[in-house]
Amino acid sequence: MENLVEIRDLKVEATTDSGRRVDIIKAVSLDIAPGEIVALIGESGSGKTTIALTLMGYTRSGCRICGGQVRIAGKDMVTLSERERAGIRGTQVAYVPQSAAAAFNPAMRIIDQVIEISRIHQLMPDGRARLKAIDLFRALSLPNPETIGSRYPHQVSGGQLQRLSAAMALIGDPKLVIFDEPTTALDVTTQIEVLRAFKAVMKKGGISGVYVSHDLAVVAQIADRIVVLRNGEVQEAGTTAEILTCAQHPYTRELLAAFEPKPRDHEIGVEDRKVLLEVSDLVSGYGPIQADGLPLVQAVKDVSLTVKKGRNLGIIGESGCGKSTLARTIAGILPAYSGNLLFDNRELAGTVRQRSRDQLRDMQIVFQYADTALNPEKSIEEILGRPLQFYHGLKGKQRDTRIDQLLDMVHLPKSLRHRRPQELSGGQKQRVNFARALAAEPKLIICDEITSALDTVVAAAIINLLKELQRELSLSYIFISHDLSVVEAICDEIVVMYGGRKVEEITPAQLKAPQHPYSKLLFSSVPKLDPAWLDALELDPELVRTYGHT
């Protein structure tokens, strides 16, 4: 059978701001048979999205296809004119973007945007297109398929919007659909529904797909073949089963190894550790204060928890469950409306201004996005030097030696100290971000989703670093994440939050048997590497109705 897609020796180059030319795709070749779903997997910057976009004859601004062929059903997208390409886009090749929320026009009804492709290409009358869209909504198991199209994008949930954008892609009966990390921005419980819907529709229509992702477990559920990319080159390609069971290339093995559960080695014995932080009945939120003295939006409701010295507490929950608000309230960035904070047996004031400098020093917070947490106009040296000077009064040579020590602690070369944050990779930035917290010599570090923006392999390295530093410096962490495997790897106790409340507190040993129904749903929704996992998974429909957002 002839291949639908044949990419031969594809080369893409980018021109940097200083006019330098960089090859970002170096002679990549791959084939996709009709009805086959191929996953492109790799870390950020590996060129996976760039390759996917060339299938539409498109490159991002500043990039250029400088060699090779991209043949789709016999036509070479590289040599076609822009007009001919436009004719193919939407009818033969369609694209599902990462963030559906950003891809929909908020001022237009969904249905009008979904049938836009048929209108542009004059495929069918609007009435028929609408009926077809409703069929697609039904096939993608969207609720109220007849009426959901008449809503506006902000009136449906993120998971629904992602499926609606798939409907938009499928309306022109394309032969190939490109999925660009379509579930990365979704919660695990929502991700399952979306993945299931995609899989069913693609199989039914016999449509080929390109699935771009960095998450091997997600890819394992949906792809027939996997292509592993790194630095714009194909590292390894094979069927899903081959890649998962007998990967040859070291990078693929590294990716797989990052999925291996790494249970935390428990120190046995010292059970009567001192309590470091005690939070009781904390209420916090946003918006104007109501008549009852509570804020308009209560993001955290009556949460109590304790962190013991040298132990780690994980807080897990989906987006919007109040876990970040909780962290910010503990750190004093947001005021608590009621409840008590006890740190080191001393009452902790509600806001940063009322806390003593030592209290501030003892508790540091590390944010998710190192890009926004590090001032782009300052060198690494200035970023790390400031807390040293501010808290410890270090100057000159003492300060310089300490900066070197800190860089050493987070395994960064000393040569980085004069660089600016934007010259560093994502993982390096996160290490600097963490080193800044260490500079204060705190007792407790609050880590707010610090691995979520990182690639699997890099995130695993950061987690190892955190563990190592804990052994050396007897730190405690509050580790906030939506990723169960990360929390599991580092925490002694896990708090599950839902809708601003703490629903359960569990130890990793009990992970296999959580008690609360939401915890059960959450824990069973985490994708596993086993390709048959999604098909075999049976979720209690009652639970999904109560806690899911689909």
Place this chain on the structure above:
Amino acid sequence: MTPSVTLAQKFGYRFSWVGMIGLSIMLLWGIMALIAPNIIPHPVGEIVDEDYFGAISSRFWLGSDYLGRDMLSRILMGARYTVGISLAAVSIACFSGVVLGMTAAVVGGWFDAAVSRFLDAMNSIPGKLSGLVVVAAVGSSITVLIVTLAVIYTPGAYRFARALAVNINTMDYITVARTRGEGLVYIIGSEILPNIIGPVLADLGLRFVFIVLLLSGLSFLGLGVQPPYADWGALVHENVGGLPFGAPAVIVPSLAIASLTISVNLLIDNLPQKIRDRSA
């Protein structure tokens, strides 16, 4: 290889040639203002030409004015007033505007509201009108001119800086600095200012142009720099009678004002990417 490329290699900045022309004209006027007393061919106040509104000649390069004084000397000395007063006024306006703007963005709450409303009210008074009123009330001196011009242009600088600083203020690194316990001065000086300095400098240039034009306008109306001193606006004013004769004495100071303001605009529009897009 053109000189701009070697400059680019040296500093990492890339100037377009239009920007270079703007910069050169601006620098030229700046240098002239500095060294004017040493290079003027004739004393400014002395009547040296028998003819009034004299034409361009080898003795009087730019002709003579309505009393027969040397125009070149008067223009060169006028540069001191036009450039000097405008520079002083724009520095005060931008300094106070930017500091207030950043403070309002960081402090927020009632301080922000009070300062913003007050300066908005100031902004709603037309600049030329309030200038006229102040000069009519307290009389015209160089100090009064500088302070008036600075006050007129502070609200604009405040709005601009506040808008930029509000965006930076939401960044996590500001939150980190706050949780560290940093004070206001450190946050606005070390965390926010380096991130908005590029646009703020561009705004400073633009505001400089506005002030030059307003000062020239006031002087043209006879309310600016007073005789025996004369800035370019005053030179246009006192020689306006030469217009029917096509005297260079009225055209040259106008050209001087135009060349300065246009060159600053050219420079701002062609600032190197690295400076202009720093906040991006």
